Amino acid sequence: MTTHRGKGVARFSISLPSGLAAQLERMTREKGYDNRSRAVADMIRAHVIEHRQKYGDEEIAGTITLLYDHHTQHVQTALTDIQHNHHHVIIATLHVHLDPHNCLELLAVRGKAAVIKRIADELIAAKGVKHGKLTVTSTGKNLPS
Template structure:
């Protein structure tokens, strides 16, 4: 691996070190590599066009004060051809998460995420997208990564 020197203010370096310690990173390099991949990934949509994709979308909301859960159910049914899996979980005394696993093209996934982000009263919406063909070849039994 190539070694790269990076200049940054001491305060930022201290924050990175604390974050790495608190979140179990082995060191600064691992943290910087992951942050770099995440940043670059946000701007590589052109590389995702015309490819089979999978996405994981996570939504957090307060179920006692909203009807977000009902709206998530409607979106799941409205996009049943895109939603491969859906998981609902309670988090703490007042919150829920909805996790959607999507399989489709970039436009369909972007539309779905946009509708979730536009849903009033969601607290956070997070997602990641990955081309299915990056998993490696699939053998005759359907096992990924076989040669």
């Protein structure tokens, strides 16, 4: 990636699959942005904030959502092992049998941001997990109302 800097603005070009580029154009229009750069800048800003929340020393609360096919060999054992290893951080779980194959698992977590991020990455990367997502919020302690 080549970056050109000037007047407080960094310019760079990126390559996207054409289908994704078309979806970006559509979203930019639908959200009312006057240009693509502002839409992309807002997306990057949101991700930077999320990234900081995940990697810091700060105490956070959140949820980890996992979707997996319980027929995939060893997936449930692997996920349960990880959860037992971090029982002090995982404060509640909910398991829903979505259909004959798919399971939805929600874990409520509380602890240091970097620790929670590591556990979420480990769970999401486990073989058999089709999709996973960490949603971060505050513990409420240092959040002015």
